[in-house]
Amino acid sequence: MSLTTLRVTTDGPVATVMLARPDKLNALNATKHAELRDVLARFAEDDAVKVVVLTGEGRAFSSGQDLTEDLPRDEKGRVDLGPPLARDYNPLVLRLANYPKLTIAALNGPAVGASMNIALACDIVVAARSAYLQEAFSRIALVPDAGGTWILPRLVGPKRALALMLTAEQVSAEDAKAMGLVFKVFDDATFREDVAVFAAALARGPALAYRLTKQALAQSLSNDLEAQLALEAELQREAGFSRDFMEGIRAFREKRAPAFEGR
Structure with a gap:
């Protein structure tokens, strides 16, 4: 276009x-x-x-x-x-x-x-x-x-x-x-x-974690606390499975800036 x-x-x-x-x-x-x-x-x-x-x-x-x-x-x-x-x-x-x-x-x-x-x-x-x-x-x-x-x-x-x-x-x-x-x-x-x-x-930040955070905040507008806590657990599991989380842990232990991939 x-x-x-x-x-x-x-x-x-x-x-x-x-x-x-x-x-x-x-x-x-x-x-x-x-x-x-x-x-x-x-x-x-x-x-x-x-x-x-x-x-x-x-x-x-x-x-x-x-x-x-x-x-x-x-x-x-x-x-x-x-x-x-x-x-x-x-x-x-x-x-x-x-x-x-x-x-x-x-x-x-x-x-x-x-x-x-x-x-x-x-x-x-x-x-x-x-x-x-x-x-x-x-x-x-x-x-x-x-x-x-x-x-x-x-x-x-x-x-x-x-x-x-x-x-x-x-x-x-x-x-x-x-x-x-x-x-x-x-x-x-x-x-x-x-x-x-x-x-x-x-x-340079963790794109996947950003996306999941946006999702959590958007759904919080209609969720009660119990539903939001369940959603946080679900999204945190997904974030925890990511390569970015592993890189974040390595970077923390090695005292360096992380190199996130967004996945």
């Missing part, structure tokens, strides 16, 4: 997917969604890729949905936002939530509207110091989507999530870190380099 709205690069085990419509603040449209589906599917099957970084070109991560795009209409001629959500946003959020590789949302600038919730669907969010997040939907009389009403209250609590959605206030990178929405904040001047170092360090 020839990409027109993304720029994709790989550096060893790290793949970077850059939203590349800087003149539109990387607004999301049907073409970008189709290209994201293709790229994410390709990297999911690529054993050489351990970490996928999602970021933006220019001064924004993304301004959210491109409101200048021709949107579908119902039989009465009203704009119908249901089909784009079903076709594009919902599958993307589910794909990120269940992705077999580690995903990092690297917010080089503002993440507004649906793009904020897409970022929060990634495993880890890091941000440039000047970046901010914003549930901007109420400003155009819409309801938060792209999983926002499910993800955000689980991260910051229902009351704070509701306030952020109703007021559409901008949340600075530092405040987002304090809330638990962002894991690390990097200086603007070194943001790209810092993200690359951070992603490369994760890519």
Whole structure:
């Protein structure tokens, strides 16, 4: 697939997917969604890729949905936002939530509207110091989507999530870190380099253990304690059978850094 709205690069085990419509603040449209589906599917099957970084070109991560795009209409001629959500946003959020590789949302600038919730669907969010997040939907009389009403209250609590959605206030990178929405904040001047170092360090880690950990946390949202303990035992057995675990033990005993294979 020839990409027109993304720029994709790989550096060893790290793949970077850059939203590349800087003149539109990387607004999301049907073409970008189709290209994201293709790229994410390709990297999911690529054993050489351990970490996928999602970021933006220019001064924004993304301004959210491109409101200048021709949107579908119902039989009465009203704009119908249901089909784009079903076709594009919902599958993307589910794909990120269940992705077999580690995903990092690297917010080089503002993440507004649906793009904020897409970022929060990634495993880890890091941000440039000047970046901010914003549930901007109420400003155009819409309801938060792209999983926002499910993800955000689980991260910051229902009351704070509701306030952020109703007021559409901008949340600075530092405040987002304090809330638990962002894991690390990097200086603007070194943001790209810092993200690359951070992603490369994760890519050297035990990919199988990462995948099992993601599975455990995802299922914890619906499990009671007894079910979760049973799941931990099951997943720990699988991790214990791995070559990475044996390598981790050897490296610990030999006082050296482990060389994980992801299996």
